[in-house]
Amino acid sequence: MDIVIATEDLTKEFDGLVAVDHITLNVGRGEIFGFLGPNGAGKTTAVKMLCTILNPTSGSARVCGYDIVRQRDEVRQCIGIVFQDRAIDTFLTGKENLDFHARMYHMDRKTRRERVAEVLDLMDLTGRENMRISECSGGTQRRFEVARGFLNHPKLLFLDEPTLGLDVQARRNLWDYVNLLNEREGITIILTTHYMEEADYLCHRVAIIDEGKIAAMGTPEELKQVMGLNLISLQIDQGNTGSPVDSLKQLSWIKKIDARDGSLELSIDGGEERIPELIDFADNRGLIITSIKLYKPSLEDTFLHYTGKTIREEEGSVKEIWKAWMRRTGVRR
Amino acid sequence: MRAIEVRRIIDPLPIYTMWLREMKRFLRVRARIVGSILMPLFFLAFLGLPMSFMPARQIPGLEGTSYLNFLAPGIVGMTLLFAGTMSGASVIWDKEFGFLKEVLVAPVNRFSVILGRSLGGMTTATIQALVIVGIAVALGVELASVSGFFLAILVMILTCAAFTGFGLIIATKLGNLEGFMAIMNLIVFPIFFLSGALFPIQSMPSWLRYIMYIDPLTYGVDGLRGTLIGVSAFPLWLDFTVLILLCLGLATLGSYFFSKMEAD
Numbered sequence: 001m002d003i004v005i006a007t008e009d010l011t012k013e014f015d016g017l018v019a020v021d022h023i024t025l026n027v028g029r030g031e032i033f034g035f036l037g038p039n040g041a042g043k044t045t046a047v048k049m050l051c052t053i054l055n056p057t058s059g060s061a062r063v064c065g066y067d068i069v070r071q072r073d074e075v076r077q078c079i080g081i082v083f084q085d086r087a088i089d090t091f092l093t094g095k096e097n098l099d100f101h102a103r104m105y106h107m108d109r110k111t112r113r114e115r116v117a118e119v120l121d122l123m124d125l126t127g128r129e130n131m132r133i134s135e136c137s138g139g140t141q142r143r144f145e146v147a148r149g150f151l152n153h154p155k156l157l158f159l160d161e162p163t164l165g166l167d168v169q170a171r172r173n174l175w176d177y178v179n180l181l182n183e184r185e186g187i188t189i190i191l192t193t194h195y196m197e198e199a200d201y202l203c204h205r206v207a208i209i210d211e212g213k214i215a216a217m218g219t220p221e222e223l224k225q226v227m228g229l230n231l232i233s234l235q236i237d238q239g240n241t242g243s244p245v246d247s248l249k250q251l252s253w254i255k256k257i258d259a260r261d262g263s264l265e266l267s268i269d270g271g272e273e274r275i276p277e278l279i280d281f282a283d284n285r286g287l288i289i290t291s292i293k294l295y296k297p298s299l300e301d302t303f304l305h306y307t308g309k310t311i312r313e314e315e316g317s318v319k320e321i322w323k324a325w326m327r328r329t330g331v332r333r
Numbered sequence: 334m335r336a337i338e339v340r341r342i343i344d345p346l347p348i349y350t351m352w353l354r355e356m357k358r359f360l361r362v363r364a365r366i367v368g369s370i371l372m373p374l375f376f377l378a379f380l381g382l383p384m385s386f387m388p389a390r391q392i393p394g395l396e397g398t399s400y401l402n403f404l405a406p407g408i409v410g411m412t413l414l415f416a417g418t419m420s421g422a423s424v425i426w427d428k429e430f431g432f433l434k435e436v437l438v439a440p441v442n443r444f445s446v447i448l449g450r451s452l453g454g455m456t457t458a459t460i461q462a463l464v465i466v467g468i469a470v471a472l473g474v475e476l477a478s479v480s481g482f483f484l485a486i487l488v489m490i491l492t493c494a495a496f497t498g499f500g501l502i503i504a505t506k507l508g509n510l511e512g513f514m515a516i517m518n519l520i521v522f523p524i525f526f527l528s529g530a531l532f533p534i535q536s537m538p539s540w541l542r543y544i545m546y547i548d549p550l551t552y553g554v555d556g557l558r559g560t561l562i563g564v565s566a567f568p569l570w571l572d573f574t575v576l577i578l579l580c581l582g583l584a585t586l587g588s589y590f591f592s593k594m595e596a597d
Contacts, residue, residue, distance in 0.1 A: 051438055076440040087434045091358045103350040104439040148435070 002029035004156050004188045005050065009059035012045050019045040021212035022059065032182050034203035035192040042212040043192035044084055047158050051081050064155050080154035082145045084161045088133050094144045095129035098151060105152040119147040123177055139170030146177060150187055159191045163198060175202055196299045208306050215306040223302045231297050232266040237288040247285050347441045348449035355453020373408045373465045377472055394533025398564050405469035406557035407530025409462045410492065414550055416461055417493040418521055420454025421500020421587060443592035451497045458493045477563030485560035491576040492553035494584055501587030528554045534566045549579050
């Protein structure tokens with residue numbers, strides 16, 4: 001497999017706060033690779049380093065075979081990027097923005113005209129190219145940015161939270177275009193997101209990032225398998241027979257027990273046939289099961305498994321917000 | 334092949350592109366054009382015109398000319414100061430909110446980027462300044478000569494370039510947006526008031542005169558006054574020398590800081 005990105009202990013610190021913590025990974029040609037993590041996990045910082053707008057504190061990375069610090073121009077020549085915040089001139093039309101970009105990459109007039117028409121066509125933007133960006137909808141603006149991102153035939157395209165702030169329909173729409181790009185133009189895509197379903201739907205491989213570290217990495221299926229085949233969510237009326245957790249531990253097919261909000265989360269080996277077994281087992285010990293549910297693990301459960309928190313919980317904690325803010329403002333300088 | 338192209342310091346296509354963008358934006362945002370011309374117009378119409386009805390011909394520096402004639406080049410200088418500083422400083426805007434971020438990952442030399450952008454800013458500022466000259470003439474300001482007018486354009490470009498560099502330095506050194514406008518006003522307004530745009534330097538006490546000598550805009554305004562209406566405190570060669578040196582110094586420093594504004 002051709003390696004497009006290779007990082008080794010890539011680290012970035014801002015005033016003592018470690019935003020990206022010794023990240024080592026490889027991304028192969030043609031992959032859609034996702035960084036999945038909550039806001040402030042260090043995804044954007046990692047991307048900024050890989051696309052040469054931020055220098056690492058320590059460690060190294062090669063993009064398209066070029067060093068991100070010493071061979072900046074060569075790296076820049078082979079990448080495209082769509083930023084998390086809107087980075088398109090709203091006073092100009094979509095076509096003017098694309099023309100501008102093409103000139104920055106030294107395309108001559110003929111190539112420029114052909115290529116701009118090509119990307120407009122691929123992103124279904126033909127007919128809207130002469131609208132001012134400020135008059136376009138959020139989804140269309142984003143598509144113009146994606147179109148610009150791959151205008152210069154990059155080998156590698158970075159999409160930093162590409163669907164942030166888009167409605168569900170526009171989001172699904174954009175996913176299809178990302179897939180199309182990957183298949184039609186053979187572009188390797190690095191995607192950061194905090195949407196589980198986005199990573200699950202689009203990415204060939206995912207790295208779960210939490211507090212700057214890679215908590216887990218693999219295909220979405222592999223990550224989900226780590227959870228055991230299935231999960232059982234269980235509520236027990238405890239009575240006075242002691243801790244149900246201790247009793248449940250006797251069952252060899254229960255791999256992991258998590259107590260959460262008055263219910264128990266069991267990672268189990270097996271499927272539906274375990275439900276009657278569990279009910280029998282509880283009956284024999286005088287435990288009363290008030291509700292039981294079996295489900296297949298989602299990527300969200302995997303995330304929870306690795307980081308000990310859900311992505312939504314993250315937003316509640318003051319400390320996390322503060323840290324996220326530190327990371328963001330640190331990046332700004 | 335392409336990698337060599339990337340390292341060229343003066344890269345015509347990106348320079349042209351950045352310039353073109355500034356022009357397009359300038360022409361498209363009508364409100365900004367009107368806004369940038371209204372304030373100088375008010376100064377001329379509501380300060381210059383009434384003041385010129387007062388018997389002030391004995392004041393040193395105002396001999397043989399009306400206050401409106403005297404004020405007009407000062408207001409042109411003010412326009413150049415504001416437009417130039419803003420054009421340089423707005424780099425920070427672009428870097429935070431948009432467009433420049435995209436440019437910064439393009440394989441283009443930083444100097445070319447900033448050169449193109451500054452040239453665009455200078456073009457629009459000079460156009461604004463020329464409109465002010467037009468308004469001044471319409472209000473009754475008498476221009477000294479045609480050759481003086483063309484020399485004045487040169488002074489405009491130099492003044493504007495110097496303050497664009499100045500704005501760039503502030504923007505790159507200040508780094509973030511918080512309190513940015515306040516600091517800008519804190520620096521820009523004293524420069525304007527102490528430049529001799531509103532009152533003649535010759536009639537000031539020596540302590541104030543020395544402060545005014547330090548003000549870079551003093552030489553821009555004086556140069557404009559000398560070329561446009563033929564009245565000046567310093568000889569023209571001095572104004573030009575100071576402006577050229579300032580321009581070289583500030584613009585070089587500004588673009589140097591900008592090109593260092595790399596990943597850190």
